[in-house]
Amino acid sequence: TLGILFDLKSACIFQQTRKHGSYRGVAAFGEKKEQLYQSEALLDVLFQKVTENEPFVFNDVTYDLLKSKFPPDVTSCYLFTFYQGRNARTTLAVFDTLLTSEEIAMITSFCNQAGATVENIELQSHIAEQRKIMLALSNLTLMIDSPLYLHHLHNNVLEQTLQLLQAEQGSLMVLDEYKNELSVKAMKGINRPIYEMFNLRPGEGIAGLVYETGVPLLVQDLNQDPRIRQSAKPRYRTPSFVSVPLKLRNRIIGVLNLADKITGEVFSEEDLQLLQAIGSYISIAIERSELYEKTEELKRISITDALTGLLNRRYFQERLTEEIERSRRHRIPVSLMMLDIDNFKAFNDNYGHLGGDEVLILLGQALRNYIRAIDVAARYGGEEFTIILPQTNKEDARIIAERVCKEIERNETLQKKYSDLMRLTVSIGLATFPDDAETFEELIRNADRALYLAKLQGKNRVIAFNNELFS
Structure with a gap:
């Protein structure tokens, strides 16, 4: 609509994928539509030129435009902040078009009005996310209070934790004391037959290291983090993952691993703190379920004839x-x-x-x-x-x-x-x-x-x- 009303040669709406991250073109118009749509741009290079009184920036310095990763034949650019959200912003970019002060004022007003609508949508989305988080916390609390058989507990704990931290992949590993290895008890988003072939001993791999040291691992860029030295690095959709030890008093009983945030964002320190906090409760729940199963087994033995399996x-x-x-x-x-x-x-x-x-x-x-x-x-x-x-x-x-x-x-x-x-x-x-x-x-x-x-x-x-x- 703006393209037609103001006879724009090219325009694109860029949305930031995450805070301080790059921008991706989500809608484009005009001569460079094909080049701009789904393209990535570094708009922060241009935003550094904006003063407090300027809602947009006009830049005809080719060097800055090239650094922003725009098409090489772009000669000018106006930036209008569409909406500044909690974690990122949405921006309208107008290319190769000279605008009058009146047109600039009209587009600015339009962006402000549209931004209010976007803000409302984001707030509703945020409320829905918080409800999911509260539901996941509530379900985790219920699982801790009500002993379950371990198979159901492991799967339910992982499912609710993934929902809580909005992650797509994860695994729950518990130490098998007889084999002295971390055994996979629950997983999601991972090929089970392949994953189960790689039960780890303490000290082996990322999970084994987290278990042995008792120190949680937060990785925001798998490819750049010097702590990840494995030749065969984990295959995740995003480069960020988190792994925390499950501690019970003075011992560690397992490791919880999460990867691939649904939003595409990296895991944050807040995510790590939340996972460590619930990790203590998960450890208690696992111990209670182990005791519950042992009690049930002792009860079964006490009422069963050892030879025939019938009641005694x-x-x-x-x-x-x-x-x-x-x-x-x-x-x-x-x-x-x-x-x-x-x-x-x-x-x-x-x-x-x-x-x-x-x-x-x-x-x-x-x-x-x-x-x-x-x-x-x-x-x-x-x-x-x-x-x-x-x-x-x-x-x-x-x-x-x-x-x-x-x-x-x-x-x-x-x-x-x-x-x-x-x-x-x-x-x-x-x-x-x-x-x-x-x-x-x-x-x-x-x-x-x-x-x-x-x-x-x-x-x-x-x-x-x-x-x-x-x-």
């Missing part, structure tokens, strides 16, 4: 007590199956205890596949197993027990272990609360009595307890 007898008793209490409160039945491998002693005598253990393991795996998600299978002792059937009456429990009995007899993997002797089968005793028992102990006793009767009647069958049968 102690936890079975706790769960059965809970289900009986729930049955009393809600007046719903709960059934109990007691299952025993037929002729297991003969198998042990033939194949030894290691062979017997293998059968127990295979049976434990099979039982998990044959029961419902709400059912609870446990190893009661020796070759005897129990299955709690919540919210299940005797008729339904019998159907489930019969299916389990038949599926085990048809299980080819199990039958191969018994091929030299006989087919592997099980006997099952069944009792239901409150029909067959009033207490926890009585329910187990009656299910066991039903199991004993199943053995007496020929094995490989299901017997459901009833008072008449045992009167």
Whole structure:
């Protein structure tokens, strides 16, 4: 519009990419449109000539114009500051056109009005950025307060940190104490298979050096920084990156690396300080999650039978007590199956205890596949197993027990272990609360009595307890 109104030969709007950085042509008009659009210029050379009372500069000194990296045939230039932002400015440049004082005043007024609009847009953008930062900080705080499994924590921490510092690439590395190397736990914007090949020992590479020294590294120009002496330097879109150690009291547990600001700017000292501040909280969160996983593993071990992977007898008793209490409160039945491998002693005598253990393991795996998600299978002792059937009456429990009995007899993997002797089968005793028992102990006793009767009647069958049968 300005080009047509004022019959400009050439004009270009330059936007500074970052504070004290070069300017890039984002819109152009006139004879030199193709040369100026997307070109880079060093306008600070000309701005040095501007006095406080001059909103623009007219310069016909060829040497200054050449230093500004304009096209070589430019003979004159007016500069009108369009908008001076937080980090950079937008400038209108008019080339090879002689303007009257009235035209200069009109263009200056137009730039002032347009600048107000640009300022409003930038402020809205800044508010949106601050909201993202506050959201990322809030999410980081929630992650620190709520222990997560390490895999989820590592990825969430990196994602929120990248959002907080507006970076595109990053990795989170944690020391593997057994291998004594920094292991990549989370990454973004990096090829995982390639990156995982380069787990570093302390002192190796940039991250290894940051880990070993405990000193953060802020690099604003990768190619010029004398501290980066690697022959194979990191490949980033921009020449700036930051790497900080994750410290926990008197030790370092890992390294956090960020690169490629979305805006194209370099990482600043403020970015480094912010990353160091949240790094302390990240270290605490990682430690808490490690302790949480170890606690969960100890809990799992304490309730699990080491051989079969099913629940152990102690936890079975706790769960059965809970289900009986729930049955009393809600007046719903709960059934109990007691299952025993037929002729297991003969198998042990033939194949030894290691062979017997293998059968127990295979049976434990099979039982998990044959029961419902709400059912609870446990190893009661020796070759005897129990299955709690919540919210299940005797008729339904019998159907489930019969299916389990038949599926085990048809299980080819199990039958191969018994091929030299006989087919592997099980006997099952069944009792239901409150029909067959009033207490926890009585329910187990009656299910066991039903199991004993199943053995007496020929094995490989299901017997459901009833008072008449045992009167």
